[in-house]
Amino acid sequence: MTTSLTESVAALQITPLKSEFGAHIHNIDLKNADDATLATVVEAFRLHGAILLRNQSMEPDDLMRFISAFGEPELHTQKNYCLPGYPHIFKLSNMLDENGKPLGAHNDGVGWHTDYSYKKEPVMCTMLYAVTVPDEGGETLLADQVAAYEDLPEAKKAQLDPLKIHHSYVHFIENREFNSYQISDEIRDANPDVIHPMIRVHPADGRKALWISTGTVKHIIGMEDDQAMKLVDELVEYVTQPKYVYSHKWQQGDVLMWDNRCTLHTGSLYDDKKYNRMAHRLWVKGEAPISVGD
Template sequence: MAIEVIPTGAALGAEVRGLDLSKPLTDAEFEAVQQAWYDHIVLLFRGQKIDDDDLVRFSARFGELDIAPASATDMAGGQALSRPEIWIISNVVENGRPIGALGDKEAEWHTDMSYVAEPPMASVLYSLEIPDRGGDTSFANMYKALEELPADLRAAVEGRICNHDASMTSVGELRAGAEAVVDVRTAPGAKHPVIRTHPATGGKSLYLGRRLNAYLEGYSVEESERLLDRLWAHCAKPEFSWTHKWQVGDLLIWDNRCAIHRRDGFDGSQRRVMHRTQIKGRAPR
């Protein structure tokens, strides 16, 4: 069966058909997938029946994998259920302990692990169990967000550095071992350019990480807050985004270098179990 790439029709995203990810990709198949990924930023593969080994093998075609990140919850019990490269994202509790991270809350717009010096270039998420409603994942195209940024705002952030706070998770919980931030200018985390260049496509995009506790260096706290509020309001415009409604067996891969994403909350009485890998990246430039 020939590979088909079907764009969503939104600002980003495409479905790839004709591949069984339980089998290794040929070099030609991988080249087609990689080019589609560069073109569309987020790729969807539906109806996959894969195990953790398959997930790791597919992800590793794109590069070396990270180990699972620290979360707000003691994950010793849950993480033992998977390989160290796989992060379990779930609201399920077994024997009094969560088997995964992030629970059932809404996750704000963010870039995965931008608070480290060399953030992952990509994330891969595979759905094992999903609730009847909610838990949808939305993505926004940061190439387009930069292209349509008001001129005065672009001038204000061109060449600027943003500190990406490491203390909080995307669902607003204090990360394990972290202390609450009292001054955004001294928040723990990594410093990255607000506008970065994609190392493979050469395209320029906004790179913001997440809103909470962020700080634009060289500005007063008040001015940084004002500019960041404007940036995030701009990036959240519907014309830059696409929302994915999950089905069991869906696999998504997205490019953290040029996209942000968020998750809707859902009914915590329903099970949601996802397995995620992250592909290592380089320091943004």
């Protein structure tokens, strides 16, 4: 980061989302921000792992301009809930159209995970833009995996550093609690199983994160299945302790982004018979995860 950009980030009005994690960036209108301002927001994101900007009014083209400042936008595995004309914008909603058909994916993202963990190159970051929010419930929770890793005893780090996790999209779909559906041969062929490190090294500065997940995790290489899943459950319980978790209560116009290389996240349920929700999700392409020692 250049000196001028460092100074620009320092000049931002920022309050932390939670102790030493995340940044709530105040008084920036993303729709009308110039390129230099967007570059400063990108750098703030890279420093803090997650950012929040409230009171935004974003049209689809504004969302695409903003997400493109972070890198190349990523497409979605499921295409049927993308915004017409905008294949990079995915709708999350319980709302129905005039014919009673869903407008978006409902309860998508419930369960601790990192996006696209079943891909060879998982997405770098996720952005959600709140269009309609429930009055209660429906929070998004972010877990700081760098802090969780740093707090481990050295012996535990040595045990976990070399472990590799078998991730599977097919396993995820066949065992998910919400929105089960048949997988087409095309989607199955486009999403073969992958192996990723349990401890992921951030390419920007080398910090290590405990990159555990749920849903897509099928196996840990070199371990019996019951032993592997017991370890996964223990680690997920550990990394999602309240001291590592930021719970975001949504307001209309919120833009929340997080770095999938060093966080886990989950949605939470709400009364979907009483309240409506609509959010737009966008992703940025990432790289193959880096293992400890690579």
